[in-house]
Amino acid sequence: MNIVVLVKHVPDATADRRFESDNTVDRVGVDGLLSELDEYAVEQALQIKEKAEGDVTVTALSIGPEQAVDAVRKALQMGADQGVLVTDDAIAGSDAVATSLVLSKAIEKIGQDNGSADLVVTGMASTDAGTSLVPAMLAERLGLPQVTFASVVETQGDQIRAKRDGDAATEVIGATLPVLLSVTDQTGEARYPSFKGIMAAKKKPMETYSLSDLGVDAGQVGLDAAWTAVEETTARPPRTAGEIVTDEDGSGATALAEFLASKKFI
Ligand SMILES: Cc1cc2nc3c(=O)[nH]c(=O)nc-3n(C[C@H](O)[C@H](O)[C@@H](O)COP(=O)(O)OP(=O)(O)OC[C@H]3O[C@@H](n4cnc5c(N)ncnc54)[C@H](O)[C@@H]3O)c2cc1C
Numbered sequence: 001m002n003i004v005v006l007v008k009h010v011p012d013a014t015a016d017r018r019f020e021s022d023n024t025v026d027r028v029g030v031d032g033l034l035s036e037l038d039e040y041a042v043e044q045a046l047q048i049k050e051k052a053e054g055d056v057t058v059t060a061l062s063i064g065p066e067q068a069v070d071a072v073r074k075a076l077q078m079g080a081d082q083g084v085l086v087t088d089d090a091i092a093g094s095d096a097v098a099t100s101l102v103l104s105k106a107i108e109k110i111g112q113d114n115g116s117a118d119l120v121v122t123g124m125a126s127t128d129a130g131t132s133l134v135p136a137m138l139a140e141r142l143g144l145p146q147v148t149f150a151s152v153v154e155t156q157g158d159q160i161r162a163k164r165d166g167d168a169a170t171e172v173i174g175a176t177l178p179v180l181l182s183v184t185d186q187t188g189e190a191r192y193p194s195f196k197g198i199m200a201a202k203k204k205p206m207e208t209y210s211l212s213d214l215g216v217d218a219g220q221v222g223l224d225a226a227w228t229a230v231e232e233t234t235a236r237p238p239r240t241a242g243e244i245v246t247d248e249d250g251s252g253a254t255a256l257a258e259f260l261a262s263k264k265f266i
Helices: 034-052 068-076 098-112 135-143 195-201 252-262
Strands: 002-008 009-011 030-033 057-063 081-088 119-123 146-156 159-165 170-176 179-183 204-210
Touching: 002 034, 002 098, 009 068, 030 068, 034 057, 034 068, 034 119, 034 146, 034 179, 034 204, 057 068, 068 081, 068 159, 068 195, 068 204, 081 098, 098 135, 119 135, 135 146, 135 179, 146 170, 159 179
Parallel strands: 002 057, 002 119, 057 081, 081 204, 119 179, 146 179
Antiparallel strands: 009 030, 146 159, 159 170
16 A cells, blocks of 8 residues: 655744745745644554555655755654655746645655555644645645545544544545545644654655656746735734733732623633
8 A cells, every 4th residue: 555645844833934035934934834734644544554554654844945854854854755856946836726726746756656545644734834725725736535624533444434523513424445534733743753763754755746757847837836925924913921810808809800891702
């Protein structure tokens, strides 16, 4: 079985995040890491591999600037078998439509070299742009059934069952591989890379594709090809200190209730 897991490299939310003058996210001049929500996708891909009978190859795939290789490396350290990074200056500024196009072509190329993907696993959303559009667009482009926002995943042979928690009901969806699966942060803690995993990752196969390797025209990607444009970005004001209610004379509960009422919480 061949599993491709998508790993997006995103600006570190705990560090300074900036926008470029054209309102795109500055991804080159800031610290980045594997999108936290994609760690759950890597974990599920590895768990499915561990439970499966027969040979399973997990390929970690990312699109991004050269330093996005760090996200692929983290997936290799966690246990993925091989990595692919698609990087090309023309891709900068791509929207979800173009991102899904490039990802679909990369998955097809990985398939030519290793056998086509039986399972594509993604996060539920990236922690930066967070549109949740890429998984559905990718499934459409690859002609795969999609099971999105899974909170529990079970596989047996070529069958997959996933639980989806909606507001009004919980659904159990079944599908036959090949499938595109997106998973939520409810699927279970992602493992930390062990020292052994970190050392082993250095020897794992890692490939880099450009747009021409994928037969994608530069005019189909990048900011100029995006269907929408970010017109303005405004940084949120820094958080102010909260209000502290002290209760020295028994009036604390009233003060707290008045505060909550003033904010229309009660
Ligand atoms: C006008 C405009 C300008 C933009 N400029 C840029 C830019 O300069 N650079 C840039 O990178 N983005 C840019 N974006 C954002 C871009 O659309 C998203 O980053 C796109 O890569 C995917 O959308 P998303 O992150 O919202 O995906 P979501 O649908 O929220 O992501 C879901 C899952 O898809 C997978 N995934 C998504 N993107 C990738 C990826 N690149 N590699 C691997 N897996 C992935 C992950 O598993 C992720 O958890 C721009 C968007 C707009 C509208």
